[in-house]
Amino acid sequence: MKRNRAALVTSVSTAMLGAGWAAGVVGTAFAAQDPASTATLGAAGTQSSSVETSTGASTFPSAAPSASASAPAAAAPSSAPAAPSGTFDGATTQTRYGNYQVEITVAAGTITDISMLQSGSSDGTSRQISGYALPRLISAVLHKQTANVGYVSGASYTTQGFETSVQSAMQAAGLA
Amino acid sequence: MSVDVRVPITGDTFADRVRTDSAWRDTLESIFWLSGVGAVSLMLATGAPIGSFGDALTTIGRVTGIVAATMMMVQLLVIARVPFIERRLGHDRAAALHGRLGRIGFIVIFVHVATLVLGYAARTNTGWWDQAWAFALRYGNEMTIAVIGFWLLIAIVVTSLAAVRTRWRYERWHAVHLLTYVTVAISIPHQFVNGTTFSGVATTPTDTFARWYWAALWTVSVGGFLLYRWLRPLWHLMRHQITVTRVDSNSDGTISVEMTGRALQRMNPKAGQFFMWRFLAPGMWTEAHPFSLSRVPRGNALRITVKPVGDHTAALAQVLPGTKVMAEGPLGRFTTEHRRTHGVVLAGAGSGIAPIVAILEELDSSDPIVVFLRARSASEIPHLDEVRELAHERGATLYLLEGRRGEGWRPQGLTGAMTEFVPRIAGSDIYVCGPAAWAEAVLDEARACGAPQEHLHYEQFAW
Structure with a gap:
């Protein structure tokens, strides 16, 4: 794959994974914030x-x-x-x-x-x-x-x- | 010291084609890659805790499951013989990708199973053995058949390794290999029922989207596979009615089979391409074999030339005119469509001579052509009279490399670099077809003489 295209695909992948991860953290934040969680x-x-x-x-x-x-x-x-x-x-x-x-x-x-x-x-x-x-x-x-x-x-x-x-x-x- | 002796003119169609090809290849690869990344992102969006050992293992297990499934989807698509993929990626590259993904995929599936067993075991304080049985028996029918599929896959891999060691016939290996399609099929339900990302256990918009996304990916890959690998050949059989018209045993020991059909122009076969041929005769219809066209298609008439090396190829001599033929193709990128320059070198040996004859016929005399044919003796070269005539008409230089195997691409007794035979080799397209070792030797020599990689055309017969 050409280098500039590979770079594009890599950044898109990173953005997608980052967005997914962020959405997951927000979605499960309630569970993690419980005071007794320690x-x-x-x-x-x-x-x-x-x-x-x-x-x-x-x-x-x-x-x-x-x-x-x-x-x-x-x-x-x-x-x-x-x-x-x-x-x-x-x-x-x-x-x-x-x-x-x-x-x-x-x-x-x-x-x-x-x-x-x-x-x-x-x-x-x-x-x-x-x-x-x-x-x-x-x-x-x-x-x-x-x-x-x-x-x-x-x-x-x-x-x-x-x-x-x-x-x-x-x-x-x-x-x- | 320029590498490219004949620099392509700007706007030259050859150069355009190179760019288009590489752009499409990269697009395909990106689509495959991003489909998998999208699925993993959705999995992360549904919450992927890594706080405890069991959670972390479970998350790894979920990711590897999605990755393995995406690899299976790509494998299905690249081996489906979709014309677009065949044209842009090439049949041999697609087959190589299929195999590579399969070998990596097996390891990924193994990790998927191992981490989930250990992860669930850790989360519920269960022994791994009990946990493995729990998955097999207490997670519903979908999980049960998926576990069966996993063990079947292990059996297939073990058998295939044994097959390689004991040199099984291809057909026997392939029969076992076909079972992997069963394992793929029975692994699909558990992804939708037990896969936490796609099971619909929760009904948030993310979960609903993930479910549809996954269903769409599987529909495209399985649908594409069934459509192009199964329905299309049947459709071609009915539409084109390819029939054997003539079978010749040539003096060099090869067998030529001529076939005609209806509206074959619609299939658009080109010199240098091959089909998977399935002769619908008793004892032969169960096997499809790849053979190249040995002549430019003449209207509705095709010819293949086959060297009898096995039971099947030898039996071809007995095929009667009138036999119906199923043909999958045309396949391969070994055509003049993929030329980059204005000079051509054709090199063929053994059964690889057939497509070389066809390509020579298709070329015209406007560009310099050099032909190398390698054989123990000239009497073993198929269609030699035809080649001589074609070479004469096209002003091509024909070298017969006769004799016993020598060093590299040369027969014994021959010395010197290829540039001595083809001074402008660096500015020519080089088409090589023949036994792998010889073909590699020719390609190495061409590289050593300064030919850039994109000028080299080489296709292995790959299933």
Whole structure:
């Protein structure tokens, strides 16, 4: 190829890749800006986990158990000073890899259980990543009783979708 | 000390052609290249995290997947025998590019698979073995067949390496090679279902565009391949009805086959070009072979001259007049259309003499012509009477390089540089066709005598 043409193609390529990269950074900026992003959940499950994590790839979790008896989110008035109890649905959080929505069970102001009403896209990648990350996130939230429990590395979208929904459920319960 | 003895006149059509050719070649290359860059950009735009080890490996895996797929698309297009690509890039260069991309592509695909297995394994704390099985079995049918395709590809590569070592017949190797088209075909669904950039898992405008972009690239490449490699030959068979009219066994041992057809001018075959010929006779129709025209096309009549070197070529002597022929072509850039200067040197040996005869016929006497024909003895040169007559009519100087193989391009007993035979070699176009080693020797000699690279015309018979 002639040198000037090669230079042109090279600059066009660089511009295209640069634009793509910039668009990618902007598009995922929300996930990266989360204040808790510095913490990382240990891959081996360093949290004293009460949730049985699935062993890697051997089973993908089926989508979350359907909420059979979910109480209306307004069940507990947030103004009440008494510790709230009941089940509370978080908001549906949209991510690139599908929607996430949690339901938390609260007993006397303590989150005792978290189930997934929506747990991301149903494609193989999303199922495997969520299947790995969600049990870790759930046990971390139960342990720390906060929505910001850090990131599962390699599952930033799942983490973001999950934690945002937990945050809104906790608000609904008057815990946050 | 000028290299170009006959400097082309400004505005000369020869010089224009050189520029147009190179401009089109560069355009083609740029399109191929930027198509791949575009796909990688779209992948980056959908978010390509590299924060953790698993993320970084996954991103590498995604990029290599896109690169490998783009290479496959280019491979399909350059081997599809699209007339435009044949004319501008040349059949042999296109075939060489196809092969080179294939060898690099295999490594890229291997990296794609390895990094994604390790990347997903790291992201989900899974063993790589379990992860490999997860991809094969739990990611849906599209991934399952893609994994099968990957193992099939490995089997093909191993077989091909063994084939090279044990010198398989081309036809056997080619039969195995055709399986790579199966692997390409079954790799396509997983790109649209599991490929995060193109799967439509998200519905942002970028994702939607990426999906259409990828679909368009595959449509053009697979569509072009099917259209030109399959439908066009069938269409030509029906339209041109090429039929064998005469088969001669020549005294030098070669076989001449004359064929006629309808409206062959529309195919526009030129002296020096070749077709992939498929004789629709029992035992022969499964194989297509490249043979050059050994005569300027006369209206609807074509002639090829074949040296019987294998089963197929020997069987040509038994082909009966009336046999139908499928012809893919015309192929190749070995024509007077690609001349750069006003002098011509033609050099042929073995089965490479056939196209030289045709080119000699096409030239007129306005430019100086020198012809070299290499053979063990003059009795082994096909159409020698014809060549002598043509050379006489065109005022061409004919050298018969007879005798056993000597040093370089010369037969034994001959000494001296080529400039002694062709004083103006540096200002001539040099057309060389023959066995690779000999042809290379001629080209080296021509270069040593000062002929610039763009004056050298050489085409290997490449499939």
